[in-house]
Amino acid sequence: MPRAGLSPDAVVDAAIAIVDAEGPGALTLAAVAGRAGVATPSLYKHVRNLAELRLLMTVRVMEELTERLGEAALGRSGDDAVRAVMRAYRSYVVEHPGRYASMEQSAEPLGKVDAAGERLLGVILAVLRGYDLEGSALVHAARCLRSSVHGFAVLEAAGGFGLPEDLEASYELLITMVTGGLPHRTARVT
Amino acid sequence: MPRAGLSPDAVVDAAIAIVDAEGPGALTLAAVAGRAGVATPSLYKHVRNLAELRLLMTVRVMEELTERLGEAALGRSGDDAVRAVMRAYRSYVVEHPGRYASMEQSAEPLGKVDAAGERLLGVILAVLRGYDLEGSALVHAARCLRSSVHGFAVLEAAGGFGLPEDLEASYELLITMVTGGLPHRTARVT
DNA sequence: CTATAAAGCTAATAAAGTTAGCCTGAACTG
DNA sequence: CAGTTCAGGCTAACTTTATTAGCTTTATAG
Numbered sequence: 001m002p003r004a005g006l007s008p009d010a011v012v013d014a015a016i017a018i019v020d021a022e023g024p025g026a027l028t029l030a031a032v033a034g035r036a037g038v039a040t041p042s043l044y045k046h047v048r049n050l051a052e053l054r055l056l057m058t059v060r061v062m063e064e065l066t067e068r069l070g071e072a073a074l075g076r077s078g079d080d081a082v083r084a085v086m087r088a089y090r091s092y093v094v095e096h097p098g099r100y101a102s103m104e105q106s107a108e109p110l111g112k113v114d115a116a117g118e119r120l121l122g123v124i125l126a127v128l129r130g131y132d133l134e135g136s137a138l139v140h141a142a143r144c145l146r147s148s149v150h151g152f153a154v155l156e157a158a159g160g161f162g163l164p165e166d167l168e169a170s171y172e173l174l175i176t177m178v179t180g181g182l183p184h185r186t187a188r189v190t
Numbered sequence: 191m192p193r194a195g196l197s198p199d200a201v202v203d204a205a206i207a208i209v210d211a212e213g214p215g216a217l218t219l220a221a222v223a224g225r226a227g228v229a230t231p232s233l234y235k236h237v238r239n240l241a242e243l244r245l246l247m248t249v250r251v252m253e254e255l256t257e258r259l260g261e262a263a264l265g266r267s268g269d270d271a272v273r274a275v276m277r278a279y280r281s282y283v284v285e286h287p288g289r290y291a292s293m294e295q296s297a298e299p300l301g302k303v304d305a306a307g308e309r310l311l312g313v314i315l316a317v318l319r320g321y322d323l324e325g326s327a328l329v330h331a332a333r334c335l336r337s338s339v340h341g342f343a344v345l346e347a348a349g350g351f352g353l354p355e356d357l358e359a360s361y362e363l364l365i366t367m368v369t370g371g372l373p374h375r376t377a378r379v380t
Numbered sequence: 381c382t383a384t385a386a387a388g389c390t391a392a393t394a395a396a397g398t399t400a401g402c403c404t405g406a407a408c409t410g
Numbered sequence: 411c412a413g414t415t416c417a418g419g420c421t422a423a424c425t426t427t428a429t430t431a432g433c434t435t436t437a438t439a440g
Contacts, residue, residue: 003387003436005387006387029427029428030427030428039388039389040427040429041428041430041431042387042388044428045386045387045388046387049428050427050428050429104344136355136356139353139360140355140360141363143342143345143351143363143364147338147342147345147364148334148341148364150344150345151336151337151338151340151341151342151344152333152334152337152341154294154340154341155337155340158294163329165326165329165330165333166326170329170330173331173371174334174338176371177338177367178371180367180370181363181370193418193419196418218395218397219396220396220397228419229419229420229421230396230398231398231399231400231419231420231421231422232419232420234398234399235417236418239397240396240397240398
């Protein structure tokens with residue numbers, strides 16, 4: 001008697017609505033079921049358990065982020081692309097802090113997360129193609145970019161910045177720090 | 191009949207031992223009580239509840255970190271000091287990943303956490319005194335340093351770096367990115 | 381029109397956090 | 411040194427959450 005017409009995606013929708021509205025701490029199967037209009041145990045027809053739901057949420061966020069970053073990077077290159085991607089990243093987090101804060105932890109070998117992470121990494125690597133980076137250097141640069149951006153995002157989403165100084169300005173400095181630290185392609189004469 | 195001779199600090203000790211050994215997911219009052227050699231409800235004589243225990247753990251970690259960073263900064267200045275502090279930060283996280291990963295979240299107005307955070311910030315600000323930074327610029331720089339270091343730490347502690355490239359090398363790049371992005375004090379002639 | 385299987389539901393269990401209230405022995409008082 | 415007090419421990423009991431088992435039903439395929 002499929003009345004509610006649920007699906008794994010719909011369950012993730014409900015879960016994300018909850019963390020958006022009330023923060024990661026409010027994520028409970030009862031709450032998800034309530035929002036989905038279904039009894040708690042019914043969720044298990046669509047999701048293996050809470051841990052899997054969390055992973056699916058992480059995948060969802062990574063995908064949304066990947067799309068945003070991809071759009072931001074379109075038609076740009078070099079510092080310009082890095083700037084746009086970094087700003088897009090933060091704007092996503094500012095718009096959905098609860099959602100972003102929900103996706104941490106794990107370490108599971110679940111393929112879906114890895115795959116989504118790789119797509120996200122792909123965008124970053126693509127943006128860094130415009131620099132004079134090869135092999136390992138590219139990976140190191142990508143890690144630095146990701147660390148900076150993620151660190152800022154986590155701290156901001158958790159309300160970790162106490163002082164009243166403008167966060168935009170701080171982030172702009174972070175952006176110049178990153179772009180300034182990448183080896184720019186110099187016009188090379190053979 | 192105070193047999194176990196517990197105290198808030200001892201409870202935090204037990205809790206930290208658990209996250210060190212089994213990760214943040216294993217933190218449960220039953221586990222803490224077990225390690226402390228006491229029945230679960232007895233913990234409430236020393237700690238208001240699980241949330242407060244988490245906050246106390248966060249304070250503890252911040253204090254340990256502050257001490258490490260302070261030591262690392264001693265007798266150094268400028269880029270040298272920043273490098274030493276950043277390396278000390280990461281070395282702490284590498285030594286105690288579970289402990290570091292346990293301290294996230296919250297947003298509580300609990301005074302103790304804020305105070306510990308301010309002491310930690312104090313060390314960072316002190317290290318940045320060696321640069322040509324004043325007022326807000328100092329705050330922005332401190333945030334960038336903190337974001338980068340924290341982001342790398344979180345990702346590393348959570349096993350978020352999948353590729354086999356050397357993490358040390360990535361971190362050294364991050365260090366040069368940060369030091370390179372700070373405005374160096376130029377010999378100024380009046 | 382019927383058979384089946386997916387999608388709900390109710391009931392039940394186990395673990396975790398938390399509260400209430402009892403009990404005792406260590407420490408302080410006189 | 412005896413008596414009082416109370417911090418710190420315990421057991422019992424409750425609530426909430428995750429999870430499992432098993433029943434029921436309706437969309438739908440044939």
